[in-house]
Amino acid sequence: MMTALSTLASSPAVQLAATTSRTSTGEAVQFWVLATIAVLGALGTVLMKKSVHSALSLAGTMIVLAVFYLAQGAYFLGIVQIVVYTGAIMMLFLFVVMLVGITAADSLKETLKGQRWMAAGCGIGFGILLIAGIGNASLDTFAGAGQANSGGNVQGLARLVFTNYVWAFEITGALLITAAVGAMVLTHRERTEERRTQRELSEARVRDGLQVTPLPPPGTYARHNAVDIPALLPDGSTSDLSVSSTLRDRGQIRDVSTDAMRRLAALDQSAAEWLGRKGLKAEDVTGAGEIATSASDRAEEGAK
Amino acid sequence: MNPANYLYLAALLFTIGAAGVLIRRNAIVVFMCVELMLNACNLAFVTFSRMHGNLDGQVIAFFTMVVAAAEVVVGLAIIVSIFRSRHSASVDDANLMKL
Numbered sequence: 001m002m003t004a005l006s007t008l009a010s011s012p013a014v015q016l017a018a019t020t021s022r023t024s025t026g027e028a029v030q031f032w033v034l035a036t037i038a039v040l041g042a043l044g045t046v047l048m049k050k051s052v053h054s055a056l057s058l059a060g061t062m063i064v065l066a067v068f069y070l071a072q073g074a075y076f077l078g079i080v081q082i083v084v085y086t087g088a089i090m091m092l093f094l095f096v097v098m099l100v101g102i103t104a105a106d107s108l109k110e111t112l113k114g115q116r117w118m119a120a121g122c123g124i125g126f127g128i129l130l131i132a133g134i135g136n137a138s139l140d141t142f143a144g145a146g147q148a149n150s151g152g153n154v155q156g157l158a159r160l161v162f163t164n165y166v167w168a169f170e171i172t173g174a175l176l177i178t179a180a181v182g183a184m185v186l187t188h189r190e191r192t193e194e195r196r197t198q199r200e201l202s203e204a205r206v207r208d209g210l211q212v213t214p215l216p217p218p219g220t221y222a223r224h225n226a227v228d229i230p231a232l233l234p235d236g237s238t239s240d241l242s243v244s245s246t247l248r249d250r251g252q253i254r255d256v257s258t259d260a261m262r263r264l265a266a267l268d269q270s271a272a273e274w275l276g277r278k279g280l281k282a283e284d285v286t287g288a289g290e291i292a293t294s295a296s297d298r299a300e301e302g303a304k
Numbered sequence: 305m306n307p308a309n310y311l312y313l314a315a316l317l318f319t320i321g322a323a324g325v326l327i328r329r330n331a332i333v334v335f336m337c338v339e340l341m342l343n344a345c346n347l348a349f350v351t352f353s354r355m356h357g358n359l360d361g362q363v364i365a366f367f368t369m370v371v372a373a374a375e376v377v378v379g380l381a382i383i384v385s386i387f388r389s390r391h392s393a394s395v396d397d398a399n400l401m402k403l
Contacts, residue, residue, distance in 0.1 A: 022305060022306060022307070023305045023306075023307055025305075027305065028305035031305060031309060031310070031313075035309075035313050038313065038317065039313070039316060039317070039320070042316075042317050042320040042321065042340055043320060045320075045321075045324060045333070045336055045337065045340060046320055046321075046323065046324035046327065046328065046333075046337060051330055051332050051333050051336075054332075054333050054336055055336060058336050058339065058340060061317070061340065061343070062343060065343055065346070065347055068310065068347060068350075069347075069350050072310070072350050072351060072353075072354045073354055074350045074353065074354075074362050074365070076362070076366075077346075077350060077362055077365055077366060077369075080366065080369060081346075081369070084369055084373060085339075085343070085369070085372075088373065089339065089372070089373060089376050092376060092377070092380060093332065093335070093336060093376075093380070096332060096380045096383060096384060097332060099384060099387075100332065100383065100384065100387045100393045111396050115326075116327055119323060119326030119327045120323060120326075120327060122323070122326060123319055123320075123322055123323025123326065123327075124319075124323075126319055126322060126323075127315065127316065127319030127320075127323075130315040130318065130319060131312055131315050131316070134308065134311050134312060134315055139306075139308045139311070139355065141355055141356060142307060142355050143354075143355065143356055143357025143358075144354060144357060145353070145354045145357070147357050148353070148357050148358050148359050149359075153359075153362075156359045157359055157362060157363060157366065160359055160360065160363045161363060161366075164360075164363075165363055165367075168367060169367075172367060172370050172371075175370070175371065175374050176370065176373075176374055178374075179373075179374035179375075179377045179378050180377065182377075182378050182381065183377045183378055183380075183381040186378070186381035186382060186384075186385050187381045187384055187385060189388075
Protein backbone atom coordinates (compact mmCIF):
# COMPACT_ATOMS: atom_id res chain seq x y z
CA MET A 1 0.00 0.00 0.00
CA MET A 2 2.70 2.41 1.06
CA THR A 3 4.85 1.55 -1.91
CA ALA A 4 1.86 2.01 -4.19
CA LEU A 5 1.24 5.45 -2.71
CA SER A 6 4.86 6.48 -2.99
CA THR A 7 5.08 5.25 -6.59
CA LEU A 8 1.93 7.22 -7.31
CA ALA A 9 3.46 10.31 -5.75
CA SER A 10 6.69 9.96 -7.68
CA SER A 11 5.03 9.03 -10.97
CA PRO A 12 5.72 11.32 -13.95
CA ALA A 13 2.15 12.65 -14.09
CA VAL A 14 2.31 14.03 -10.56
CA GLN A 15 5.74 15.51 -11.21
CA LEU A 16 4.45 17.11 -14.39
CA ALA A 17 1.46 18.65 -12.65
CA ALA A 18 3.77 19.96 -9.98
CA THR A 19 6.22 21.62 -12.29
CA THR A 20 3.69 23.71 -14.22
CA SER A 21 3.01 27.08 -12.66
CA ARG A 22 -0.73 26.86 -13.21
CA THR A 23 -3.14 24.22 -12.07
CA SER A 24 -4.98 21.84 -14.39
CA THR A 25 -8.37 22.61 -15.90
CA GLY A 26 -9.97 19.87 -13.84
CA GLU A 27 -8.75 21.45 -10.65
CA ALA A 28 -9.99 24.86 -11.82
CA VAL A 29 -13.50 23.48 -12.43
CA GLN A 30 -13.41 21.74 -9.06
CA PHE A 31 -12.24 24.95 -7.39
CA TRP A 32 -14.96 27.16 -8.82
CA VAL A 33 -17.75 24.69 -8.06
CA LEU A 34 -16.62 23.85 -4.52
CA ALA A 35 -15.53 27.39 -3.61
CA THR A 36 -19.09 28.55 -4.27
CA ILE A 37 -20.38 25.87 -1.91
CA ALA A 38 -17.77 26.81 0.71
CA VAL A 39 -18.71 30.50 0.63
CA LEU A 40 -22.44 29.67 0.76
CA GLY A 41 -21.80 27.41 3.75
CA ALA A 42 -19.82 30.13 5.51
CA LEU A 43 -22.59 32.67 4.87
CA GLY A 44 -25.11 30.13 6.16
CA THR A 45 -23.07 29.71 9.33
CA VAL A 46 -23.29 33.43 10.00
CA LEU A 47 -26.83 34.12 8.82
CA MET A 48 -28.89 31.05 9.81
CA LYS A 49 -31.28 31.71 12.66
CA LYS A 50 -31.04 28.32 14.39
CA SER A 51 -27.66 27.16 15.66
CA VAL A 52 -28.22 23.60 14.38
CA HIS A 53 -28.48 24.94 10.82
CA SER A 54 -25.34 27.01 11.39
CA ALA A 55 -23.49 23.89 12.54
CA LEU A 56 -24.57 21.91 9.49
CA SER A 57 -23.53 24.73 7.12
CA LEU A 58 -20.14 24.86 8.82
CA ALA A 59 -19.76 21.08 8.45
CA GLY A 60 -20.39 21.45 4.71
CA THR A 61 -17.73 24.14 4.42
CA MET A 62 -15.25 21.96 6.30
CA ILE A 63 -15.83 18.99 4.02
CA VAL A 64 -15.23 21.24 0.98
CA LEU A 65 -11.98 22.43 2.59
CA ALA A 66 -10.95 18.79 3.09
CA VAL A 67 -11.41 18.21 -0.65
CA PHE A 68 -9.25 21.28 -1.31
CA TYR A 69 -6.49 19.88 0.92
CA LEU A 70 -6.60 16.58 -0.94
CA ALA A 71 -6.51 18.38 -4.29
CA GLN A 72 -3.45 20.36 -3.20
CA GLY A 73 -1.45 17.28 -2.26
CA ALA A 74 -1.98 17.51 1.51
CA TYR A 75 -3.38 13.98 1.74
CA PHE A 76 -2.82 13.54 5.46
CA LEU A 77 -4.39 16.90 6.34
CA GLY A 78 -7.39 16.18 4.11
CA ILE A 79 -8.19 13.00 5.99
CA VAL A 80 -7.45 14.61 9.38
CA GLN A 81 -9.75 17.50 8.47
CA ILE A 82 -12.64 15.09 7.91
CA VAL A 83 -11.89 12.96 10.98
CA VAL A 84 -11.10 15.73 13.46
CA TYR A 85 -13.19 18.68 12.26
CA THR A 86 -16.35 17.24 10.75
CA GLY A 87 -16.15 14.09 12.84
CA ALA A 88 -15.16 15.22 16.31
CA ILE A 89 -15.44 18.99 16.59
CA MET A 90 -18.74 19.45 14.77
CA MET A 91 -20.32 16.56 16.69
CA LEU A 92 -19.16 18.22 19.91
CA PHE A 93 -20.86 21.41 18.72
CA LEU A 94 -24.06 19.49 17.99
CA PHE A 95 -23.96 17.94 21.47
CA VAL A 96 -23.71 21.37 23.08
CA VAL A 97 -26.46 22.72 20.80
CA MET A 98 -28.63 19.86 22.04
CA LEU A 99 -27.78 20.70 25.66
CA VAL A 100 -28.13 24.47 25.35
CA GLY A 101 -29.63 25.49 22.04
CA ILE A 102 -33.36 24.81 22.31
CA THR A 103 -34.08 27.75 24.58
CA ALA A 104 -31.10 29.82 23.46
CA ALA A 105 -32.54 32.10 20.80
CA ASP A 106 -30.51 35.07 19.65
CA SER A 107 -31.58 38.16 21.57
CA LEU A 108 -32.85 40.90 19.27
CA LYS A 109 -32.32 43.66 21.83
CA GLU A 110 -29.43 45.86 20.77
CA THR A 111 -27.08 46.55 23.63
CA LEU A 112 -24.99 48.91 21.53
CA LYS A 113 -26.92 51.05 19.10
CA GLY A 114 -26.24 50.21 15.44
CA GLN A 115 -23.70 47.56 16.39
CA ARG A 116 -24.80 45.10 13.71
CA TRP A 117 -24.42 47.55 10.83
CA MET A 118 -21.10 48.82 12.12
CA ALA A 119 -19.87 45.23 12.48
CA ALA A 120 -21.01 44.38 8.95
CA GLY A 121 -19.25 47.50 7.62
CA CYS A 122 -16.06 46.62 9.49
CA GLY A 123 -16.21 43.10 8.04
CA ILE A 124 -16.60 44.31 4.46
CA GLY A 125 -13.77 46.85 4.88
CA PHE A 126 -11.50 44.22 6.42
CA GLY A 127 -12.23 41.81 3.57
CA ILE A 128 -11.45 44.45 0.94
CA LEU A 129 -8.14 45.26 2.66
CA LEU A 130 -7.17 41.59 2.99
CA ILE A 131 -8.02 40.68 -0.61
CA ALA A 132 -6.31 43.80 -1.97
CA GLY A 133 -3.23 42.86 0.07
CA ILE A 134 -3.14 39.39 -1.49
CA GLY A 135 -3.67 40.94 -4.92
CA ASN A 136 -0.63 43.18 -4.45
CA ALA A 137 1.64 40.47 -3.04
CA SER A 138 4.14 38.89 -5.42
CA LEU A 139 3.00 35.28 -5.63
CA ASP A 140 4.95 34.20 -8.69
CA THR A 141 6.75 31.25 -7.06
CA PHE A 142 4.91 28.01 -7.61
CA ALA A 143 6.90 24.89 -6.84
CA GLY A 144 3.97 22.48 -6.46
CA ALA A 145 3.58 19.68 -3.97
CA GLY A 146 5.08 16.94 -6.14
CA GLN A 147 8.71 17.38 -5.06
CA ALA A 148 7.84 17.70 -1.36
CA ASN A 149 5.58 14.65 -1.52
CA SER A 150 8.11 12.53 -3.43
CA GLY A 151 8.87 10.37 -0.39
CA GLY A 152 5.21 10.15 0.56
CA ASN A 153 3.13 12.86 2.22
CA VAL A 154 2.73 11.12 5.59
CA GLN A 155 6.41 10.15 5.75
CA GLY A 156 7.50 13.71 4.93
CA LEU A 157 5.22 15.17 7.61
CA ALA A 158 6.41 12.61 10.15
CA ARG A 159 10.05 13.46 9.41
CA LEU A 160 9.37 17.17 10.03
CA VAL A 161 7.24 16.61 13.14
CA PHE A 162 9.86 14.41 14.80
CA THR A 163 12.89 16.52 13.85
CA ASN A 164 12.34 20.28 13.38
CA TYR A 165 9.04 20.52 15.22
CA VAL A 166 9.54 17.93 17.95
CA TRP A 167 9.43 20.55 20.71
CA ALA A 168 6.11 21.98 19.47
CA PHE A 169 4.81 18.43 19.13
CA GLU A 170 5.57 17.63 22.77
CA ILE A 171 4.03 20.91 23.92
CA THR A 172 0.93 19.89 21.96
CA GLY A 173 0.65 16.74 24.05
CA ALA A 174 0.75 18.80 27.24
CA LEU A 175 -1.88 21.14 25.76
CA LEU A 176 -4.25 18.29 24.96
CA ILE A 177 -4.00 16.84 28.47
CA THR A 178 -4.55 20.29 30.00
CA ALA A 179 -7.60 20.85 27.80
CA ALA A 180 -9.14 17.50 28.71
CA VAL A 181 -8.60 18.08 32.45
CA GLY A 182 -9.84 21.68 32.12
CA ALA A 183 -13.07 20.60 30.45
CA MET A 184 -13.70 18.06 33.18
CA VAL A 185 -13.03 20.60 35.93
CA LEU A 186 -15.27 23.21 34.30
CA THR A 187 -18.28 20.97 33.76
CA HIS A 188 -18.00 18.97 36.99
CA ARG A 189 -20.58 19.85 39.61
CA GLU A 190 -20.16 19.10 43.28
CA ARG A 191 -23.38 17.96 44.94
CA THR A 192 -23.76 20.35 47.87
CA GLU A 193 -26.97 18.96 49.37
CA GLU A 194 -28.05 15.42 50.03
CA ARG A 195 -30.10 13.67 47.40
CA ARG A 196 -33.80 13.62 48.35
CA THR A 197 -35.20 10.16 48.91
CA GLN A 198 -38.39 8.85 47.35
CA ARG A 199 -40.13 9.08 50.74
CA GLU A 200 -39.25 12.77 51.12
CA LEU A 201 -40.40 13.49 47.58
CA SER A 202 -43.80 11.85 48.15
CA GLU A 203 -44.23 13.65 51.47
CA ALA A 204 -43.49 16.95 49.76
CA ARG A 205 -46.06 16.14 47.06
CA VAL A 206 -48.79 15.49 49.65
CA ARG A 207 -47.80 18.61 51.61
CA ASP A 208 -48.09 20.85 48.53
CA GLY A 209 -51.34 19.18 47.49
CA LEU A 210 -51.05 20.29 43.84
CA GLN A 211 -50.73 16.90 42.13
CA VAL A 212 -50.63 13.94 44.46
CA THR A 213 -51.16 11.21 41.86
CA PRO A 214 -48.80 10.60 38.96
CA LEU A 215 -49.40 12.74 35.88
CA PRO A 216 -51.73 11.17 33.28
CA PRO A 217 -49.96 9.69 30.24
CA PRO A 218 -50.64 11.24 26.83
CA GLY A 219 -53.17 9.75 24.44
CA THR A 220 -55.38 7.92 26.93
CA TYR A 221 -58.76 7.18 25.24
CA ALA A 222 -57.89 9.67 22.51
CA ARG A 223 -57.71 7.30 19.47
CA HIS A 224 -53.92 7.83 19.20
CA ASN A 225 -51.17 7.40 21.75
CA ALA A 226 -48.61 9.80 20.30
CA VAL A 227 -46.90 12.10 22.83
CA ASP A 228 -48.40 15.28 21.38
CA ILE A 229 -52.02 14.14 21.83
CA PRO A 230 -53.52 15.01 25.21
CA ALA A 231 -55.48 12.46 27.24
CA LEU A 232 -59.26 12.73 27.33
CA LEU A 233 -60.93 13.30 30.68
CA PRO A 234 -64.26 11.54 31.51
CA ASP A 235 -66.28 14.54 30.33
CA GLY A 236 -64.58 14.54 26.90
CA SER A 237 -62.36 17.56 27.51
CA THR A 238 -58.59 17.27 27.15
CA SER A 239 -56.04 17.20 29.95
CA ASP A 240 -53.14 19.59 29.46
CA LEU A 241 -51.17 17.87 32.22
CA SER A 242 -50.73 14.77 30.08
CA VAL A 243 -48.55 16.55 27.50
CA SER A 244 -44.95 17.62 28.02
CA SER A 245 -44.59 21.29 28.97
CA THR A 246 -42.19 21.90 26.05
CA LEU A 247 -44.86 20.90 23.52
CA ARG A 248 -47.42 22.94 25.44
CA ASP A 249 -45.20 26.05 25.25
CA ARG A 250 -44.59 25.59 21.55
CA GLY A 251 -48.33 25.11 20.87
CA GLN A 252 -47.71 21.73 19.22
CA ILE A 253 -50.58 19.87 20.90
CA ARG A 254 -52.90 17.98 18.55
CA ASP A 255 -56.52 17.58 19.63
CA VAL A 256 -58.02 14.51 17.97
CA SER A 257 -61.12 14.15 20.17
CA THR A 258 -63.47 15.29 17.37
CA ASP A 259 -61.72 13.53 14.49
CA ALA A 260 -63.83 10.35 14.58
CA MET A 261 -67.17 12.19 14.47
CA ARG A 262 -65.95 14.42 11.65
CA ARG A 263 -64.78 11.44 9.61
CA LEU A 264 -68.15 9.70 10.15
CA ALA A 265 -70.04 12.77 9.00
CA ALA A 266 -67.87 13.06 5.88
CA LEU A 267 -68.47 9.36 5.12
CA ASP A 268 -72.25 9.76 5.45
CA GLN A 269 -72.17 12.82 3.22
CA SER A 270 -70.24 11.05 0.47
CA ALA A 271 -72.50 7.98 0.73
CA ALA A 272 -75.56 10.19 0.31
CA GLU A 273 -74.04 11.83 -2.74
CA TRP A 274 -73.07 8.51 -4.27
CA LEU A 275 -76.62 7.16 -3.86
CA GLY A 276 -77.91 10.18 -5.76
CA ARG A 277 -80.08 11.57 -2.97
CA LYS A 278 -79.23 15.08 -3.96
CA GLY A 279 -82.75 16.33 -3.42
CA LEU A 280 -82.60 15.48 0.24
CA LYS A 281 -80.81 17.55 2.77
CA ALA A 282 -77.90 15.91 4.48
CA GLU A 283 -79.55 16.16 7.90
CA ASP A 284 -82.65 14.29 6.68
CA VAL A 285 -80.65 11.27 5.52
CA THR A 286 -78.62 10.23 8.50
CA GLY A 287 -78.34 13.16 10.83
CA ALA A 288 -74.80 13.53 9.51
CA GLY A 289 -75.12 17.25 9.21
CA GLU A 290 -76.00 17.52 12.87
CA ILE A 291 -72.96 15.52 13.85
CA ALA A 292 -70.83 17.49 11.44
CA THR A 293 -71.97 20.84 12.83
CA SER A 294 -71.55 19.71 16.42
CA ALA A 295 -68.12 18.30 15.61
CA SER A 296 -67.04 21.50 13.91
CA ASP A 297 -68.39 23.54 16.81
CA ARG A 298 -66.35 21.50 19.22
CA ALA A 299 -63.32 21.81 17.01
CA GLU A 300 -63.71 25.59 17.02
CA GLU A 301 -64.08 25.59 20.78
CA GLY A 302 -60.98 23.48 21.04
CA ALA A 303 -59.13 25.93 18.81
CA LYS A 304 -60.19 28.80 21.04
CA MET B 305 -6.27 28.71 -12.80
CA ASN B 306 -3.85 30.68 -10.70
CA PRO B 307 -3.29 28.86 -7.37
CA ALA B 308 -3.52 32.24 -5.62
CA ASN B 309 -7.30 31.84 -5.95
CA TYR B 310 -7.13 29.51 -2.96
CA LEU B 311 -5.68 32.44 -0.99
CA TYR B 312 -8.53 34.72 -2.08
CA LEU B 313 -11.01 32.07 -0.95
CA ALA B 314 -9.22 31.77 2.39
CA ALA B 315 -9.36 35.57 2.84
CA LEU B 316 -13.07 35.58 2.01
CA LEU B 317 -13.84 32.79 4.49
CA PHE B 318 -11.78 34.52 7.17
CA THR B 319 -13.67 37.77 6.59
CA ILE B 320 -17.05 36.05 6.79
CA GLY B 321 -15.99 34.38 10.03
CA ALA B 322 -14.74 37.64 11.54
CA ALA B 323 -17.96 39.45 10.60
CA GLY B 324 -19.94 36.60 12.17
CA VAL B 325 -18.01 36.92 15.44
CA LEU B 326 -18.93 40.62 15.54
CA ILE B 327 -22.56 40.24 14.46
CA ARG B 328 -23.91 37.17 16.23
CA ARG B 329 -24.85 37.09 19.95
CA ASN B 330 -25.29 33.37 20.47
CA ALA B 331 -22.04 32.15 22.02
CA ILE B 332 -22.16 28.81 20.16
CA VAL B 333 -22.50 30.49 16.77
CA VAL B 334 -19.70 32.92 17.68
CA PHE B 335 -17.56 29.89 18.43
CA MET B 336 -18.42 28.30 15.09
CA CYS B 337 -17.33 31.51 13.36
CA VAL B 338 -13.98 31.30 15.18
CA GLU B 339 -13.63 27.75 13.84
CA LEU B 340 -14.35 29.08 10.36
CA MET B 341 -11.54 31.61 10.71
CA LEU B 342 -9.12 28.88 11.86
CA ASN B 343 -10.10 26.75 8.86
CA ALA B 344 -9.50 29.66 6.49
CA CYS B 345 -6.00 30.09 7.95
CA ASN B 346 -5.36 26.38 7.46
CA LEU B 347 -6.34 26.64 3.79
CA ALA B 348 -3.87 29.50 3.37
CA PHE B 349 -1.13 27.47 5.08
CA VAL B 350 -1.71 24.46 2.82
CA THR B 351 -1.75 26.66 -0.29
CA PHE B 352 1.53 28.35 0.68
CA SER B 353 3.02 24.94 1.44
CA ARG B 354 2.19 23.86 -2.11
CA MET B 355 3.40 27.12 -3.67
CA HIS B 356 6.80 26.92 -1.97
CA GLY B 357 7.12 23.18 -2.39
CA ASN B 358 7.87 22.21 1.21
CA LEU B 359 5.81 20.59 3.95
CA ASP B 360 6.33 23.13 6.75
CA GLY B 361 3.00 24.81 6.03
CA GLN B 362 1.20 21.51 6.37
CA VAL B 363 2.89 20.84 9.71
CA ILE B 364 1.74 24.23 10.98
CA ALA B 365 -1.80 23.55 9.73
CA PHE B 366 -1.70 20.24 11.59
CA PHE B 367 -0.71 21.99 14.82
CA THR B 368 -3.49 24.53 14.25
CA MET B 369 -5.99 21.68 14.06
CA VAL B 370 -4.76 20.23 17.35
CA VAL B 371 -4.94 23.61 19.07
CA ALA B 372 -8.44 24.16 17.62
CA ALA B 373 -9.59 20.83 19.04
CA ALA B 374 -8.27 21.73 22.51
CA GLU B 375 -9.79 25.22 22.26
CA VAL B 376 -13.21 23.85 21.29
CA VAL B 377 -13.24 21.45 24.23
CA VAL B 378 -12.46 24.15 26.79
CA GLY B 379 -14.66 26.79 25.12
CA LEU B 380 -17.72 24.59 24.95
CA ALA B 381 -17.20 23.57 28.59
CA ILE B 382 -17.19 27.27 29.51
CA ILE B 383 -20.38 27.87 27.48
CA VAL B 384 -22.11 24.93 29.18
CA SER B 385 -21.13 26.09 32.66
CA ILE B 386 -22.24 29.69 31.91
CA PHE B 387 -25.52 28.35 30.55
CA ARG B 388 -26.04 26.36 33.73
CA SER B 389 -25.64 29.35 36.01
CA ARG B 390 -27.26 32.09 33.87
CA HIS B 391 -29.74 30.06 31.73
CA SER B 392 -28.64 31.84 28.57
CA ALA B 393 -26.05 31.31 25.86
CA SER B 394 -26.06 34.93 24.75
CA VAL B 395 -22.74 36.75 24.96
CA ASP B 396 -24.55 39.88 26.16
CA ASP B 397 -25.74 38.18 29.33
CA ALA B 398 -22.27 37.05 30.38
CA ASN B 399 -21.17 40.56 31.25
CA LEU B 400 -19.99 39.75 34.76
CA MET B 401 -16.68 38.02 35.37
CA LYS B 402 -18.29 35.69 37.87
CA LEU B 403 -20.87 32.97 37.76
